[in-house]
Amino acid sequence: MTAKICLITGASSGIGHATALELVRAGHTVYGAARRVRQVPGGHALAMDVTNPADVEHAVRTVLDEQGRIDVLVNNAGIGLYGAVEDVPLDQARHLFEVNLFGVAHLTRLVLPHMRERGSGSIVNVSSIAGEIALPLGGWYHASKHALEALTDSLRQEVKAFGVNVVLIQPGLIKTEFEQDIREISGRGAYRDLAQAMAERAESSTGGSDPAVVATAIRKVVESAHPRPRHPVGHLARTVL
Numbered sequence: 001m002t003a004k005i006c007l008i009t010g011a012s013s014g015i016g017h018a019t020a021l022e023l024v025r026a027g028h029t030v031y032g033a034a035r036r037v038r039q040v041p042g043g044h045a046l047a048m049d050v051t052n053p054a055d056v057e058h059a060v061r062t063v064l065d066e067q068g069r070i071d072v073l074v075n076n077a078g079i080g081l082y083g084a085v086e087d088v089p090l091d092q093a094r095h096l097f098e099v100n101l102f103g104v105a106h107l108t109r110l111v112l113p114h115m116r117e118r119g120s121g122s123i124v125n126v127s128s129i130a131g132e133i134a135l136p137l138g139g140w141y142h143a144s145k146h147a148l149e150a151l152t153d154s155l156r157q158e159v160k161a162f163g164v165n166v167v168l169i170q171p172g173l174i175k176t177e178f179e180q181d182i183r184e185i186s187g188r189g190a191y192r193d194l195a196q197a198m199a200e201r202a203e204s205s206t207g208g209s210d211p212a213v214v215a216t217a218i219r220k221v222v223e224s225a226h227p228r229p230r231h232p233v234g235h236l237a238r239t240v241l
């Protein structure tokens, strides 16, 4: 197996943290990016808010200057946002799209020309089962992941001829800080009963999978010459998709 130069966002916790560790242990060179840079494992931590163009440009330039190439980009950083469509402030919804969609797009646009010129590379986008279904009180999150999946599917077809793989990871429920937020979905006013019913449903579910299962799936994608385009992984993923 050839060691790869990897750049992964959201490496400070949850799925990204587990994936960075898994890739380092497998012998790859891993640049992990996040705002909480002290929590990024491995020797190459990059401070990055994916909504800040200067951070994103600096991170990509750093990896290229130090390694001469980026073989793998894992777009993992993401946030949730829950509440009724009627209630969620639009500025929060826009911010969600800045992180979950435009952050991915900006990194991809900076890394892609280098992969295209070299005729190889992998772009791995962490979506969700939420990218294929839609539930009440999660409208904006679902919308952001549906948009991410469409962008990813289009991109895959655009760059296939250049030797660049574009892959979607679709985790189910995974035990991370993020999963805690899902369990605490709240609703106001007219939506209180619905939120209560959703909370009870979440409470009775058996709990999420360990982030390591997603990390292993991503490592296998990174190490495969011809990965499958979509990877449902973890609790609920196979039953829902």
Ligand code: NDP
Residues within 6 Å of the ligand: 009, 010, 011, 012, 013, 014, 015, 016, 017, 033, 034, 035, 036, 037, 048, 049, 050, 051, 076, 077, 078, 079, 099, 126, 127, 128, 129, 130, 170, 171, 172, 173, 174, 175, 176, 177, 178, 179, 208
């Ligand atoms: P965590 O909350 O544990 O991790 C989220 C990561 O994203 C953190 O490392 C955080 O780093 C980073 N991040 C958030 N906002 C920004 C930002 N503006 N700029 C840079 N980094 C940012 O959650 P998960 O590990 O669960 O989530 C990872 C991905 O998996 C997300 O895309 C999520 O949608 C997806 N997912 C999660 C599921 C689950 O059940 N947990 C299910 C399906 C999909 P920092 O705060 O340090 O910047």
